Amino acid sequence: MDNFNFYSPTEFVFGKDRECEAGEYVRKYGGKRVLIHYGGGSAVRSGLLDRVKASLTAEDVFFTELGGVQPNPRDTLVYTGIELCKKENIDFILAVGGGSVIDSAKAIAAGVCYEGDFWDLYCGTPIKKALPVGVVLTIAAAGSEGSGNSVITKVDGLIKKGTGSDLLRARFSILDPVLTQTLPAYQTACGATDIMAHVFERYFTNTKEVEITDRLCEAVLLTMVKEVPRVIADPNNYDARANIMWAGMVAHNNIVGVGREQDWNSHNIEHQLSAVYDCAHGAGLAVIMPSWMEFVYKHDVMRFCQMATRVFGCSMNFENPEATALEGIKRFRSFLHSIGMPINFAELGAKEEDIPLLVEKTGVGSGRTGGFVHLSSDDVAEIYKLAVKAKL
Amino acid sequence: MDNFNFYSPTEFVFGKDRECEAGEYVRKYGGKRVLIHYGGGSAVRSGLLDRVKASLTAEDVFFTELGGVQPNPRDTLVYTGIELCKKENIDFILAVGGGSVIDSAKAIAAGVCYEGDFWDLYCGTPIKKALPVGVVLTIAAAGSEGSGNSVITKVDGLIKKGTGSDLLRARFSILDPVLTQTLPAYQTACGATDIMAHVFERYFTNTKEVEITDRLCEAVLLTMVKEVPRVIADPNNYDARANIMWAGMVAHNNIVGVGREQDWNSHNIEHQLSAVYDCAHGAGLAVIMPSWMEFVYKHDVMRFCQMATRVFGCSMNFENPEATALEGIKRFRSFLHSIGMPINFAELGAKEEDIPLLVEKTGVGSGRTGGFVHLSSDDVAEIYKLAVKAKL
Numbered sequence A, B: 001m002d003n004f005n006f007y008s009p010t011e012f013v014f015g016k017d018r019e020c021e022a023g024e025y026v027r028k029y030g031g032k033r034v035l036i037h038y039g040g041g042s043a044v045r046s047g048l049l050d051r052v053k054a055s056l057t058a059e060d061v062f063f064t065e066l067g068g069v070q071p072n073p074r075d076t077l078v079y080t081g082i083e084l085c086k087k088e089n090i091d092f093i094l095a096v097g098g099g100s101v102i103d104s105a106k107a108i109a110a111g112v113c114y115e116g117d118f119w120d121l122y123c124g125t126p127i128k129k130a131l132p133v134g135v136v137l138t139i140a141a142a143g144s145e146g147s148g149n150s151v152i153t154k155v156d157g158l159i160k161k162g163t164g165s166d167l168l169r170a171r172f173s174i175l176d177p178v179l180t181q182t183l184p185a186y187q188t189a190c191g192a193t194d195i196m197a198h199v200f201e202r203y204f205t206n207t208k209e210v211e212i213t214d215r216l217c218e219a220v221l222l223t224m225v226k227e228v229p230r231v232i233a234d235p236n237n238y239d240a241r242a243n244i245m246w247a248g249m250v251a252h253n254n255i256v257g258v259g260r261e262q263d264w265n266s267h268n269i270e271h272q273l274s275a276v277y278d279c280a281h282g283a284g285l286a287v288i289m290p291s292w293m294e295f296v297y298k299h300d301v302m303r304f305c306q307m308a309t310r311v312f313g314c315s316m317n318f319e320n321p322e323a324t325a326l327e328g329i330k331r332f333r334s335f336l337h338s339i340g341m342p343i344n345f346a347e348l349g350a351k352e353e354d355i356p357l358l359v360e361k362t363g364v365g366s367g368r369t370g371g372f373v374h375l376s377s378d379d380v381a382e383i384y385k386l387a388v389k390a391k392l
Helices: A018-028 A048-058 A075-088 A099-112 A118-122 A185-203 A211-233 A238-250 A265-277 A281-310 A321-338 A352-362 A377-389 B018-028 B048-058 B075-088 B099-112 B118-122 B185-203 B211-233 B238-250 B265-277 B281-310 B321-338 B352-362 B377-389
Strands: A004-014 A033-038 A062-066 A092-097 A133-137 A149-154 A159-164 A172-175 B004-014 B033-038 B062-066 B092-097 B133-137 B149-154 B159-164 B172-175
Touching: A004 A018, A004 A238, A018 A048, A018 A092, A018 A133, A018 A172, A033 A048, A033 A075, A033 A099, A048 A062, A048 A092, A062 A075, A075 A099, A075 A118, A075 A149, A092 A099, A099 A118, A099 A133, A099 A149, A118 A149, A118 A159, A159 A265, A172 A238, A185 A211, A185 A238, A185 A265, A185 A281, A211 A238, A211 A281, A211 B211, A211 B238, A238 B211, A265 A281, A265 A352, A265 A377, A281 A321, A281 A377, A352 A377, B004 B018, B004 B238, B018 B048, B018 B092, B018 B133, B018 B172, B033 B048, B033 B075, B033 B099, B048 B062, B048 B092, B062 B075, B075 B099, B075 B118, B075 B149, B092 B099, B099 B118, B099 B133, B099 B149, B118 B149, B118 B159, B159 B265, B172 B238, B185 B211, B185 B238, B185 B265, B185 B281, B211 B238, B211 B281, B265 B281, B265 B352, B265 B377, B281 B321, B281 B377, B352 B377
Parallel strands: A004 A172, A033 A062, A033 A092, A092 A133, A133 A172, B004 B172, B033 B062, B033 B092, B092 B133, B133 B172
Antiparallel strands: A004 B004, A149 A159, B149 B159
C-alpha cells in the first residue's frame, strides 16, 4: 500500500426533504450573501428552487441567482458568475443541481478570489483561495458533491480541463434521493455509468496489497449492479435511489481510491467525446470504458478475473483465466446496455473519421497517459476503434 | 434507508514515517502550545516520542507532556491533564498512542473548556467547546482516531461511560502501520476483534434496503478475515498491517453505519467485563459478541445468512437457513479463537457468579437496550451465561 492523505471534510446531509435545511447549513458555514447557481428550468418548475429560497429567507440570508448552467459547463457562464459575485459582494455559492452546476459553482468560487483569468486555475496555476461552496444535489453521477474537483469546457476551441483543491470541497452537501426520482431513465443511467467508472478508474491499479480499497470499490460496484436496474424499472423506488445517490458520493470522495496508483485514461479518452459531440459524459464512458478494458486486460488478467468473479458473479475458469476476464468485461458491457446506455460510436453519435482529432485532443504524447497501462497515441486510437465496432 | 448526516472532517495522514510530520500538522491546525499525551513506556522506548518531539521542535512549537494513560483510561489522569493544560496555557492536545490515549486526550480537550467537573460531559451535559486534538496512532483497534467518541472509566465505582461530539473529532490523525509491527500478537488480535465488532454493531439492523452500507460493512469484514491471520503469522507484514490499520478507521468513522438503526448492545455488555476485570476490550468482545449473536439470530435469520455467506464464505443451505446462520456464527468464533482470542468466561478470567453484578452495571432496565433486538436484564444475563459455556 502506498502512503496517502485522505481528507473529506464535507458535512453530508442525506434524506427526504433535507433541502429545506439549506438555509440553516448556509448559516452554519458562515454564508450571509449567497449566489444560488443552477441549471435549466427543472429546478424552477419542480419547486425546488422555491423551497431552497424559502429556507434562505427563513434564516435572513441575502441571495441572488444565476441559472443556465449547461451539461459540460462552460467558461462563459463562469465569467458571468464571477462578475455577479463581485458586484453583489457574495460570500457563499450554493449550487443547486448536478455535477455541471457544482463544477461551475466551484469555478466561480475560485475565480472570484483570483486576480487573473480564472482559466489559469484550470491550466496549472494552484488555487490559493476560494469562496465556500454548498450543494443541493439533484442527480447521482459526478460525485462533485464530495470531491475537490471541477471540470470546465472553454467554448473557444472546445477545450475541457479539470482542476482540484481541498479549497473546492463543499462545506455541506444536501442529498435528497426524492429529487432524483423525476430524472429521465437515460440521465439516471448516464449517472450510474459515471459512478461505476469513477470506481473502475481507481480499481485498476498496479499497486499490490490494498485489499481494503479493493473491497470498498467492489462494495460500490455490487450496490450499483443491484440497484440501478431497480430504478430503471421503477423510477420512484426511494431506497434504490438512495443507495445509488450515496454510492455516487462514496465512489468519488476517494475513499475507494487511497493507497494506490489510479488510472483515469478512460475519463481523458471520454472527455474528448463529450467536448466534441456534447454527449452526456456517462454515455461516452459506457462506450469507452469496456473498450479500454478489452485493450488493457492482458496487462493483469488476474485483476480482471477478480472484477469478473467478485462484481459480476462469474465463475472462475481456472483452466483459462483469460476467458473469465473477458466474460467480466462482456457482462459489464451487457449491464450498461441493459440500463439503456449506448455501447459503440454509432449509438453515441460519434464518428470514426473524427478519431485522429479525438486522439489529438487527449493530449497523449504530451505526457497524459494514465496509471494502470501507459498509453501511446496509437493505443488511444486503437481504443476508439474498439469503441467503433463494440457489440454485445 | 433512514435520513442521516455524515461528517468526518479529520485529515488522515497515512503511511511509513508520517509521524515525522506531526509538527507540520500541529502547525497547520493552529497548535502553538501542545500537550503530548501518551501511555506506557513503549512510545518512549521505541523512540517514537523523540521523533514526534523533534518534529514539534522543528516547527518551533512549545510542548509539555503527560504519560501514564492506562487501558480503560481513568478519570483521575484526565483531571491531572486538565490542570496541566490550564497551568501551561495549552491550546492543542496531541495524543500519541491507541484508543485509550486518544479517548483520554479528548476528555482533557473538552474538560479544559468546561467550567464544571468534566465527568458531567460523560453524563449527558452536551460538549460545547473543546481544544483541538491531533493523533499519532500506535494500534489499530478503537477507531477513536476517526470518531467523535470517547469512553472514560470513573475509578470510584468502576463506572465506564462514553460521550460523543463532532468537537472531539481529531483535526488530523497520523497512521503509520510500522508503529503497529511491534505489538504483541495478543494486542493485535484484541484490536482486530474490536474493529470487527464496530462493524457488526452497525451491520445488525432492522432498517431495510441499505445495500451500500451493508456492502461497505462486508468490505471491512472481508479485509479483516484475510489480513489478520497474516499479521498473526508474520508481525512484520507491512501491507497486512496497513490494510488492518485503515480498516480500523473505516470501521468506526460511521461510513459503514449511516442510514440505519444500529445495535451496540454487545459493547455495553462487554464494557462491564473490562470495567470489572480490567481485561482488554477486544478480548471481552470476543467472548460476548458471538454469544450475543447466538441469542438474537432468530430475530432475523436471513441477515445472519447474509453474514455467513458474504463474509465467512458459507454455502447457503436453502432447506435449512438457520443452519447457515449458525454456521456463520460458529465460523466467526473459530476465527477469533484462531487469532488467539478467548471465547468464554474462563479463558477471559471472568466469573459466572459476578453475572448479577455485570447485568446491573449494564443499566439495562433503565432504558439502554440496543437497536437490533431490545434486551431485558434477563436477556443480558442469558447472554453472559452463553458466554460462560461457549466453546468451539
